[in-house]
Every structure is written in structure tokens, then in C-alpha cells.
Amino acid sequence: MNTLNDDENSFPKGQPSSEEPQSQNTEDLKAENSQKMEDKRAERAEKDSKSDGLLLAIHGAKVKFNAHLGEFKVLNDVPTTQDKLTGTIVEKLPANFTFYDGFQMISLTAWQDFGTAKVQDNYVLLKKSTLPGIGKMPGNIPPETGKIEFVTSGQVNQPESVDAKGAPVPEQKDEKKCFCDRDFTEDDIKAIIKKLRETEKIKTISLFYDENCTLPESDKTYKRLCEELNRMMKKHNINTCIRKIHFLAQSYHESSRYGTTLEYSSGKKYNPGNHSDAKGMEHTFEGDGPRYxxxxxxxxxxxxxxxxxxxxVLEKEPELLNNKKIDELFDRKPLYKEKYIYYKDKVDDKGNKVLNTKGKPIKEKVVEIVDVDSASLIASNLHFAFDSAGWYWEKLGKTVPTGENINLVADKDDVLRVSQCINGKVKNPYGLKERKEFTKNLKLFFKYDELCISKKK
Known part of the structure; x- marks a missing residue:
């Protein structure tokens, strides 16, 4: 009886009894299936993570060192992956890394967790590779220890194998193609600067060589200049020959022939009480002139x-400034140091001027160190140096002296009005003759009248 009763009250496995509601069993099944799906997703995510970590790291990959974000630069001529130079373990110099907030590496050890494949007898770098080292922010800031890690591999869409054929062969330049809607090459930029400097009998073609320039050495290259110039022009619609000509002419003049990113003067003329616009431009403390x-x-x-x-920048790309608030960046606290260099008459112990053999006063160099907050990044970081220029050129809009987007002024090919946008609405902007000469020579280099597809006939 007991056996019979047990059989009568038993049910096939997985079926509910009258005492176990259908809904309860369904919920249990859902929970079980959900857990299985979660386990599968976790397993897949772990697998994808491992696979992602094995991607080759290439030129332009995003990196981080503690909270500092930046980019990886391959400096050696090696085979390419997705048309970009492939990273190998020899790329371990401070110059290989550019950080957006001005952070700089001081010393680096050796790469860890690199690949087993070789490129030109050197092991390749992977997205999971790390590089221990020490770095610091400019100024009187303690050094930081940590390791460089790849945030991205630099690859797009799917990984590619190393191209063993060597570095890519440069495309043949089309001499009949204008510069509308296309990037400059390094050779283009070198030729432009060489041409402009020859007109003034300047022999060097070095970049940002002036002593007061605060850019790191890794930013003083044609490769970096070309990268930031092209990026900025795309971003701010400086996309036709005439717009590029006017921007290059104005920026070449303003930066002292691409010699510096920092104004030569002390800036004291901008202090409150020394300039009529000081208060309106938020110069309310003594020292704001040199600071800004x-x-x-x-x-x-x-x-x-x-x-x-x-x-x-904080609205569009806050990570470039470590997501700080604007008041944190402009707190007037001494974060960076800049040089103000000038010359004065040399005097003896009695205060008399020291004269040379021709009876003229001998000059001596004076270097003053100025403490600056994060505003200094506009001069000490090549990305901000160019991006700020592009922003002003296009985005500042009606706040420029002539009340126009400078791209639209450049479209009219009016050097005077473009110069007024940059230098102030005055009858004769500073260096107007030189700005006109640079514009004329750039038109010749561009073969603007002959080749430009945007030029109105």
C-alpha cells in the first residue's frame, strides 16, 4: 500500500505536483537559465579580454600612467600593422610617450608581458604589455612611480598580422593636387617652413628652438607638428587651401616662425591697472598678466x-584634463614654471654702465622664473598649443575683434581683416607687412592660383 501510494503520488522528474505551483517551478527554471547565461557571458568576456590583450600595440595607441592619459609613439622605422608602425620592446624612451596633461616620463625600465613574435629581431608589444617607470608633472611636483599601460592597441576593427615586407612605401605625390580636404605630409611641412624661412634668410629649419619655449623635446619634431596641425585643421574646418594659407601665415608669425609657444614679453602690461581690458578679462590680481x-x-x-x-576642452574631452573643474585649473597656484628672458644694460659694482670698445653699453641676459597654473599647458603641450588656435580661429565666433568666424574672413582672402581678428581691431596690426608677405609666399608654394579647386574663378 505504501509503495502503491508512493507511486500514485510520484510524478515524472521535472513536472510539478499539485502541491508545487507551476509558476514557482517556472521561476526556478528562469533563475537557473539566467545564471547559466551569466556564467557564459563571464566566460566569453574573459575570453574576449584575453584575446583583446593579445592585439599588437601600434603607433597612436592610447596609454595611461596612473591617472595620466596619453599616446604611444613608435620612433623606429619598422614594418606596419594597419598602416601604422608596429610597437616593439625597443620603444621605451620618454619620447615614446606624450601625455595630454603635460606629464613627462623621467626613467623607464623594460617592457613586461610582450609577445613572442619578432619584428626586425625585436619582440612585439601587445595591448597587455606594461612598462614600469617614474614620471612627474612639470614644476615643483613630487615624482610618481607606476607603469605605462595600453588603454587601446591603436588598431581599428580587427587585429592584423605583422606585415613582414617592411615599412610602407610612401605614396607618389600628385603635384597637380591642391591642399583642399587633404592632410599635409611631413615633407610638405618641412618644405613650407624652409620656404618661409628662406625669405628672411633664416638658415635653420629646427622647430620651437627658442629658449623660452616650454614644449618637451618629444613635441619639437616635424612628425608631431604634422600630426597636431592636420588633426586641428580637420576638427576646426580649416579645410581649403585659402583657409590653410591664412592660418599658416598667421600662426607662423605669432609663434615667431614656429620658434616658441610662449609670448616673449613679461606679460606685466596685462596686469590690473596697466591695461584697460585687464578687469574685463579677469585680470584682477597682481601677477595675472604674466600668468595669462x-x-x-x-x-x-x-x-x-x-x-x-x-x-x-572639458565639455568635449574632459579626460585630457583629468576631468578637473575649470576653477581647479585656474586657481593661480604655482604648478608650472615658465622662463621670462630679457636683456638689460650691464652695470659695475658702482652702478655704472659697462661699455664695450665702441663705447656702447654691454647687454646681459636675465632669466626670471614665473609660476603658472594649468594655463601653462597651452604653451607646454603641442596638442593644446594647436587645438587652442583652431578653437579660437573657428569657435570663438563673434567674440573676435571683427565679430566673425575667422574661417569666413579667410575665405575672403583679406590679410588685414584676418590679422585684426588675431592681433586686435587696430588700423595696422603688429607685423602686418610680414603677415602679408607670408601669405603671398604660401600662395606661391601652394600654387594656389593654378591648382586650388575651391578658388573662385
Whole structure:
């Protein structure tokens, strides 16, 4: 009886009894299936993570060192992956890494977790590779220890194998193609600067060589200049020959022939009480003039204007400034050091001028160190030096002296009005003759009248 009763009250496995509601069993099944799906997803994510870590790291990959974000630069001529130079374990110099906030590496050890494949007898770098080292922010800031890690591999879509054929052969240049809607090459930029300097009998073609320039050595290359110039022009619609000609002419003049990113003067003329615009441009403390003098490739000036630019950066790409608040960046605290260099008459112990053999006063160099907050990044970081110029050129809009987007002024090919946008609405902007000469010579280099597809006939 008991056996019979047990059989009568038993049910096939997985079926509910009258005492176990259908809904309860369904919920249990859902929970079980959900857990299985979660386990599968976790397993797949782990597998994908391992696979992602095995991607080859290439030129342009994003990196981080603690909280500092930046880019990886391959400096050796090696085979390419997705048309970009492939990273190997020999790329371990401070110059291989550019950080957006001005952070700089001091010393580096050796790469860890690199690949087993070789490129030109050197092991390749993978996305999971790390590089221990020490770095610091400019100024009186303690060094940081940590390791460089790849945030991205630099590859797009899917991984590619190393191209063993060697570095890519440069495309043949089309001499009949204008510069509308296309990037400059390094050779283009070198030729442009060489041409402009020859007109003034300047022999060197070095970049940002002036002593007051705060850019790191890794930013003083044609490769970096070309990268930032092309990136900025695309971003801010400087996309026709005539717009590029006017931008290059103005920035070449403002940066002292691409010799510096920092205004030569002390900036004291911008102190409150020394300039009629000081208060309106937020120069309310003594020392604000030197703190917020001209910086960048077109010498962005005034605290209010520099704050506007960094507010724009924080809105679009806050990670470039470590997601800080604008008031943190412009707190007037001494974070960076800049040089103000000038010459004065040399005097003896009695205060008399020291004369040379021709009876003229001998000059001596004086170097003053100025403490600056994060505004200094516009001069000490090539990305900000160019991006701030592009922002001012296009985005500042009606706040420029002539009340127009400078791209639209450049379209009219009016050097005077473009110069007024940059240098102030005055009858004769500073260096107008030189700006006109640079514009004329750039038109010749571009073969603007012959080749430009955007030129109105």
C-alpha cells in the first residue's frame, strides 16, 4: 500500500505536483537559465579580454600612467600593422610617450608581458604589455612611480598580422593636387617652413628652438607638428587651401616662425591697472598678466579667454584634463614654471654702465622664473598649443575683434581683416607687412592660383 501510494503520488522528474505551483517551478527554471547565461557571458568576456590583450600595440595607441592619459609613439622605422608602425620592446624612451596633461616620463625600465613574435629581431608589444617607470608633472611636483599601460592597441576593427615586407612605401605625390580636404605630409611641412624661412634668410629649419619655449623635446619634431596641425585643421574646418594659407601665415608669425609657444614679453602690461581690458578679462590680481599672457601657436591671451578654451576642452574631452573643474585649473597656484628672458644694460659694482670698445653699453641676459597654473599647458603641450588656435580661429565666433568666424574672413582672402581678428581691431596690426608677405609666399608654394579647386574663378 505504501509503495502503491508512493507511486500514485510520484510524478515524472521535472513536472510539478499539485502541491508545487507551476509558476514557482517556472521561476526556478528562469533563475537557473539566467545564471547559466551569466556564467557564459563571464566566460566569453574573459575570453574576449584575453584575446583583446593579445592585439599588437601600434603607433597612436592610447596609454595611461596612473591617472595620466596619453599616446604611444613608435620612433623606429619598422614594418606596419594597419598602416601604422608596429610597437616593439625597443620603444621605451620618454619620447615614446606624450601625455595630454603635460606629464613627462623621467626613467623607464623594460617592457613586461610582450609577445613572442619578432619584428626586425625585436619582440612585439601587445595591448597587455606594461612598462614600469617614474614620471612627474612639470614644476615643483613630487615624482610618481607606476607603469605605462595600453588603454587601446591603436588598431581599428580587427587585429592584423605583422606585415613582414617592411615599412610602407610612401605614396607618389600628385603635384597637380591642391591642399583642399587633404592632410599635409611631413615633407610638405618641412618644405613650407624652409620656404618661409628662406625669405628672411633664416638658415635653420629646427622647430620651437627658442629658449623660452616650454614644449618637451618629444613635441619639437616635424612628425608631431604634422600630426597636431592636420588633426586641428580637420576638427576646426580649416579645410581649403585659402583657409590653410591664412592660418599658416598667421600662426607662423605669432609663434615667431614656429620658434616658441610662449609670448616673449613679461606679460606685466596685462596686469590690473596697466591695461584697460585687464578687469574685463579677469585680470584682477597682481601677477595675472604674466600668468595669462600669450600662449600657443597663435598666442591665446587673457585669463578669461584661456578659461573659455579649457571649458570647451572639458565639455568635449574632459579626460585630457583629468576631468578637473575649470576653477581647479585656474586657481593661480604655482604648478608650472615658465622662463621670462630679457636683456638689460650691464652695470659695475658702482652702478655704472659697462661699455664695450665702441663705447656702447654691454647687454646681459636675465632669466626670471614665473609660476603658472594649468594655463601653462597651452604653451607646454603641442596638442593644446594647436587645438587652442583652431578653437579660437573657428569657435570663438563673434567674440573676435571683427565679430566673425575667422574661417569666413579667410575665405575672403583679406590679410588685414584676418590679422585684426588675431592681433586686435587696430588700423595696422603688429607685423602686418610680414603677415602679408607670408601669405603671398604660401600662395606661391601652394600654387594656389593654378591648382586650388575651391578658388573662385
Amino acid at each position: 599672457k600669450g600662449r600657443g601657436i597663435i598666442q591665446l591671451t587673457w585669463r578669461k579667454t584661456q578659461k573659455k578654451y579649457f571649458s570647451y
